[in-house]
Amino acid sequence: MSMENYQTIHRLGSGSCGSVYLVRHVHSRKLFAMKKIDLDETKKTRTKEAVLKEASILSKLKHPHIVAYHESFFEETDGTLVIIQDYCDGGTLADKIIEARNKQSHFEEKQIMQWFIQIVMAVQFIHSNKVLHRDLKTENVFLTKKNVVKIGDFGIAKTLDSTIDVAKTVVGTPTYLSPELCQDIPYNSKSDIWAVGCVLYELCALSPPFDAQNIISLFYKIIKAEFEPIPSQYSVALQELTKMILVKTPEDRPSASAILNLPLIKDHLTAFIEEKKEDLQHQKVQRDTSKLSLMKSPCRNISPNSINLSPSPRAKRKHAASLSPIVAKNQALESPTQPKLSPIVSPHQAELPPLTTDLVENGNGDESVEQIDYSDDFDESSGSEIEEDIEEPSKDLSEGEVEYDDDFEDSDSDETLEEIVHQAKEAAELEPVDDFFADSQNSATLTCATILKKQCLEALESKKYEDVQKMVIADTLKNLV
Structure with a gap:
């Protein structure tokens, strides 16, 4: 390693x-x-x-x-x-949101729900193992080229104290902070659920539910848990789901397993399972068809009388160059009309590349030029002979451009699709459990709230933090921000 x-x-x-x-x-x-x-x-x-x-x-x-x-x-x-x-080559949900925002086009509800149920299944799994993500946001929700969601970038060595560091340096604003995080309450599993709700809202509205020009205004909006409704084009059930998750009190938020038991989620989860089962069946049929095609191709079904054991021109040249002048002269005098049908493979034929070769090196030394690929990405195989004398010109890649195999993604395999279906079925059968637990890294959480307090005190100058709390309760802080 x-x-x-x-x-x-x-x-x-x-x-x-x-x-x-x-x-x-x-x-x-x-x-x-x-x-x-x-x-x-x-x-x-x-x-x-x-x-x-x-x-x-x-x-x-x-x-x-x-x-x-x-x-x-x-x-x-x-x-x-x-x-x-x-490596997930489909980008992130943040990339998709930016793209949709630039096109001024909202996502279809079906697409939003497909992404969302995959996120919730992942969160339910980590919570069942008593693990917190601590940094859920659209930038940390990755996609494969098959549109499979994978959450990553757990709060490893980058927990809550570094999240607030970003706000402190005014590089950005921590729009996914939960209300309890702003009030000295340790991070817990329901804080992850709050972040899940923020992701759902952003997928619908193409903007976060809480945003502001400064940390004080953002702090106020988050602890009040007030936000604009999602666009009216989405169903009432989806609007209610967003409100159900983004509630101020952690205990009132549903757990991941409870979300999976909601009627709206169950309907979309059932549709998701059926779609993946169809994908799996199609992939198996495609692979079996590809294998059958290879068995019937001229390269695989060759009669003994039709075998041409003559090497390609390139192989002849390589072999001739390795022979002594006398041997080369004697071979040149042999009659070309007398083929040798010995079943024993000659040395120069051993130099030929096998038909199962997947990749050859291009001029840059990268394995990027595909000769024969038996992956599921291709519907049919070529039955034509391999032309060995044609050399592909090497491609000059511009800076930052990456050339890679078309079928490296694990999500293409039957095994991965089967696991996706299996996990989705298990999620559909889960009983709702309120798996509430707190983060053991309380010191980092308190540091976060302490920084927020300091920001408030510095911005409000003579106003004490206790006064700010009273103003929040009285709903008068908004007059200052």
Whole structure:
């Protein structure tokens, strides 16, 4: 386990605690996302021991809607923890929202609900294992090219104190903070549910439910839990679902399992299961058809009398170059009308590439030019002969552009689809359980609220924090913000 096993392609992004890179495994040639987390012994949540413990927890979270963890190790050269995870090439929900906002076009309700139920299934799974995400937002909800949702970027070494650091530096505003987080109440499972509600709202409205020009105004809006309704084009049931989740009191919010038992969710979950079962059946039929086609192709069904054991022109040239002048001259005098039908493969034929070769190297040394691909991405296989003398020109990739295999995504496999269907069926049969539990990292949570208090006091100058609380209760703080 070391960096020697991975080739860095380019950086995908960076944050206050580290960076994420797109890498390729040097042996399997598969793409991964590599997170490099900066350690900080002065912070309890970012010490080597704490981060390693978090990585160990992530390694146990096996679910089709959670970004898969593969391995982690310490890079002594720069003092970082390296985490290797699945690379999701479909972008994030944040990307989809920006795209929709630019087009001024809202998502269809069916699409929103398909994404939403996958998020809730993942949250229910981690909560059932007494794990909190702590940083749910549209930027951390990833998509595969098959439109499968995978939540990632758990609050590993980047817990609540770093979230508020962003607000403090005015880089952005923590729009997903829950009301209890602003009131000295430790982060808990219902805080994750609040974040889920914020994601749902943003998918509908294409903007977060709580936003403001400064931290004080945002603080006020969040603790009042008042927001504009989602667009009227969506069903009443969806509007009620949003209101049900985004309630001020944590105890009044439904758990993930309770959400999965709502009639609206059950209907969409049933439709989701049926759709995935159809995808799985279609994929199996497609694969079986592809195999049958290969068995019937000329390359697979060749009669002994029709076998042409003559090597290709390129192989002839390579073989001739390796022979002594005398042997080469004698072979040149042989009659071309006397084919040798010996079943024994000659040495120069052993140099020919096998028909099962998937990839050949292009001029840049990357395995990106596909000769024969038996993946499920293709409906039919070619029965034509391989022309070995045609060399594909190497493609010059512009800076930042990535060339990768078309079928690297794990979601293409029958096994993954079967797991998606299995987990969805289990979710549909869950009983509603109020799995409320609090975060053990209370100190980080209190730091967050302390910073918010300081922000308020600095902005309101002579006003004391107690006065601010009274103004909130009396609903008069809005006169100041």
